[in-house]
Amino acid sequence: MFKKKLNWDIQAIILVSLVGLIMGVIYTYGFNLIYNLTKAALLPTGYAQLTDTLMSGLWYMAAPLAVYFVPVKGSATLGETLAAFGEMLVGGQWGAITILAGFVQGLGNEVGFLTSKSRKHFTWSAVLLGATGAHFTGFFLTYILYGWYKYNLTLQILMFITGWLSSLIFDGVLIKLICSRFERAFFKK
16 A cells, blocks of 8 residues: 555645546536536526536535545545636536635535544545535535525426436545545556
8 A cells, every 4th residue: 555645745635636636627627517418408408407416426526536546635625626626627517606616616526524533545445435424515506506495396306316316426435436536547556
């Protein structure tokens, strides 16, 4: 296993910043394109709003990556906030509100990594709990900001469930598999 940064120092700050800013570029030039095409395709069905939740987990991925490389308190929040800032800087379509969203999503993701043991070992339960926390905080923020409470109850429930599944799949399972693969590829025992 490679040596992870277990405290805040200049190297940890630079590493979390790099993870965040790289993910911000990926969010803008990768995920936003997929999101926009999917939303346009769903417009005729009347369910284009589901795109917001079906793909929401994609925008939560910087937080657990930051925790994986720098398993200290605050790395999820800082990593996700910097990803949002990077997304905004390179022309992300949601502008400055992205920073608030990133902060809230990163804070929610911190929940999964509350103990130092789960941070150091990057467990399945920690990653999935973090994904759940990101979903709850991210959903609540957009529910209020974008007026999702005005949608009919069936659509609200569907959006909540699809958002949770998206978060578990992208922010949880996919990130855990990527990090496990990274570990095996570069740091075989």
